[in-house]
Amino acid sequence: MAPASAAPTAVPSGKAAPSGSTAPSGSTAPLLRLTDVGRDFDVSRPWLNRVLEGAPRALLRAVDGVSFGVRTGETLALVGESGCGKSTVARLIVGLHALSRGRIEFDGVDLAAPGVDVPRLRRRMQMIFQDPYASLNPRWHVRDIVAEPIRALGLARSPAEERERVGELLRQVRLAPEDGEKYPHEFSGGQRQRISIARALSGNPEFLVCDEPTSALDVSVQAQILNLMGELQQRLGLTYLFISHNLAVVSHVADRVGVMYLGRVVELADSARLFAVPRHPYTRMLMDAVPDLEMSGRPRTPVAGEVPNPLAPPAGCAFHPRCPHANDRCRAERPQLVVRDGGAVACHAVAEGRLGG
Amino acid sequence: MASPLLEVRGLRVEFPTRRGTLVAVDGVSFAIAPGEILGVVGESGAGKSLTGMAIIGLLEPPGRIAAGEIRLEGERIDDLPHDRMRRVRGRRIGAIFQDPLTSLNPLYTIGRQLTETILTHLDVGRDEAHARALRLLAEVGIPAPEARIGHYPHQFSGGMRQRVVIALALCAEPRLVIADEPTTALDVSIQAQIIALLRRLARERGTAVMLITHDMGVIAETADRVAVMYAGRLAEIGPVRGVLQAPRHPYTEGLMGSIPKLAAGAAARATALVQIEGAMPRLNAIPAGCAFNPRCPKRFERCLAERPEPVPVGEALVACWLYGAR
Numbered sequence: 001m002a003p004a005s006a007a008p009t010a011v012p013s014g015k016a017a018p019s020g021s022t023a024p025s026g027s028t029a030p031l032l033r034l035t036d037v038g039r040d041f042d043v044s045r046p047w048l049n050r051v052l053e054g055a056p057r058a059l060l061r062a063v064d065g066v067s068f069g070v071r072t073g074e075t076l077a078l079v080g081e082s083g084c085g086k087s088t089v090a091r092l093i094v095g096l097h098a099l100s101r102g103r104i105e106f107d108g109v110d111l112a113a114p115g116v117d118v119p120r121l122r123r124r125m126q127m128i129f130q131d132p133y134a135s136l137n138p139r140w141h142v143r144d145i146v147a148e149p150i151r152a153l154g155l156a157r158s159p160a161e162e163r164e165r166v167g168e169l170l171r172q173v174r175l176a177p178e179d180g181e182k183y184p185h186e187f188s189g190g191q192r193q194r195i196s197i198a199r200a201l202s203g204n205p206e207f208l209v210c211d212e213p214t215s216a217l218d219v220s221v222q223a224q225i226l227n228l229m230g231e232l233q234q235r236l237g238l239t240y241l242f243i244s245h246n247l248a249v250v251s252h253v254a255d256r257v258g259v260m261y262l263g264r265v266v267e268l269a270d271s272a273r274l275f276a277v278p279r280h281p282y283t284r285m286l287m288d289a290v291p292d293l294e295m296s297g298r299p300r301t302p303v304a305g306e307v308p309n310p311l312a313p314p315a316g317c318a319f320h321p322r323c324p325h326a327n328d329r330c331r332a333e334r335p336q337l338v339v340r341d342g343g344a345v346a347c348h349a350v351a352e353g354r355l356g357g
Numbered sequence: 358m359a360s361p362l363l364e365v366r367g368l369r370v371e372f373p374t375r376r377g378t379l380v381a382v383d384g385v386s387f388a389i390a391p392g393e394i395l396g397v398v399g400e401s402g403a404g405k406s407l408t409g410m411a412i413i414g415l416l417e418p419p420g421r422i423a424a425g426e427i428r429l430e431g432e433r434i435d436d437l438p439h440d441r442m443r444r445v446r447g448r449r450i451g452a453i454f455q456d457p458l459t460s461l462n463p464l465y466t467i468g469r470q471l472t473e474t475i476l477t478h479l480d481v482g483r484d485e486a487h488a489r490a491l492r493l494l495a496e497v498g499i500p501a502p503e504a505r506i507g508h509y510p511h512q513f514s515g516g517m518r519q520r521v522v523i524a525l526a527l528c529a530e531p532r533l534v535i536a537d538e539p540t541t542a543l544d545v546s547i548q549a550q551i552i553a554l555l556r557r558l559a560r561e562r563g564t565a566v567m568l569i570t571h572d573m574g575v576i577a578e579t580a581d582r583v584a585v586m587y588a589g590r591l592a593e594i595g596p597v598r599g600v601l602q603a604p605r606h607p608y609t610e611g612l613m614g615s616i617p618k619l620a621a622g623a624a625a626r627a628t629a630l631v632q633i634e635g636a637m638p639r640l641n642a643i644p645a646g647c648a649f650n651p652r653c654p655k656r657f658e659r660c661l662a663e664r665p666e667p668v669p670v671g672e673a674l675v676a677c678w679l680y681g682a683r
Contacts (some may be wrong), residue, residue, distance in 0.1 A: 219616050
């Protein structure tokens, strides 16, 4: 078990800290803040089937009660297995899905408040998608792809200035300005992802939502893209929300990490802290599942079970059917995210001190 | 090594096109012993899947084996006529592919698919086939096989479906299993379970496994030996621990450095990943000499002109002029 750090004693049962509590000990106000955000999808059978077969409406809670803040200049990563809701969170933030519940604030302004110029705020964020083969229009020249946000936002006063800017953006992602005359199919996957990044940067955003930006790439190319993203962040002062299923990648890029399971954040902590002392049993399980490349023979507990059907999530803690530490309370009562020791964990076993940490 | 179960020598796979012949696999040689897991690793386009397809005789035309030979238990199988190869495949070689949905027929129950495969390849009756199917499902870790055998593929989760595919590949008790990215479509927690399953099967049944993957982590966990492919050629082959911990070929070295390791702390963040500049060449533009030379930080004149052949370095074979004194 993890080395027990100080004072796991308190927090009696039922007295969890308020949900929606965000990050550990942050001083600066977050650039982006999610409060109790939720999104449901209606996955009911068609109306006729419901009438004829008496099938009920079915709601899938893709994201439920998610709260966190992203501070200016940092990288917050969301990790989890497929279906945990991490990509839905990304899409909620950039406005590709509407919220079912909760609030998203960007730079202190509630995006859903009346009278807010949402497009004006949203142009300060951009998104990089997973598949660089699907996210670039094959019929457009690269220069048009990169210039689209510049044109849409009216950022260039003349065609010459636009050309200048596109060339500069392409250089920034280590492509040549002449590459603007080519089409996407003339580039490899890694180069295409560079084009996506150039396009995302062309609107001068402060905040980038990166949804599995390297998952479709070979490892040697992934390293190029991750290094490039780190460099750009430093140079341009960017803030990243980084979505990934790969814990090793996350440990390389993130300042803070949120672990998601079945639509909820189960642990949120500084990267250093999370990878040194993972506290939620699910985080521990994920880390144990990462292949041991050094072949150090570090002790690992075998992983059991699968993610349950999100249409019928287990009562209480959603992880309890797979959790070696589950007891009756875990099966009945949903744990809230409790902030302590520079991290937040949603686990009764941790809160009660049944588990180290 | 014990006498090999599978022996591939000088394999060359070509694709004739209007603009000339593309060589996708070029002079690849290796062997796998019974009960051994050989990992074949490489980035997309390295030719690892085509090598597997050539062995099971499923190269899609116009792709063809242009040179070399493939021997299974000493018998040549690369020049067998179509119908005889069909009997080898399934009976003596099992295959597991990346996407379990495409390997299963959605219209039949998994029980029917298993028993039909058993009846096709083995001389047993229907009851015995059914009993075997149940045993196989239990062996690959499907809970309550009696209840599950009547289910259709869509009623299984991704991880369970891949277990069914593995059971299907093992139906006829093949001597060799070719697993092409068997865990790539799965979540990490399921991936670990499938890896453990493959390892157990190789050990208990003495089945040789050729495990094709782009994921070094899977290789580290599963394989006994590993072959690293680059641009259709073998860069390095040897015991997995040696190749991963002390890679000799500059490509393997770069590849290992570029993989993010699970690490705690600011140290991991501060260090940039090793990058190999550029990308793997396209098949119509493979450079002369060593195929890796344009990206290699250690290249010298000889690398530009002459192609290196694998030579023994320690326990491994490495195709690099750094080691090829003569």
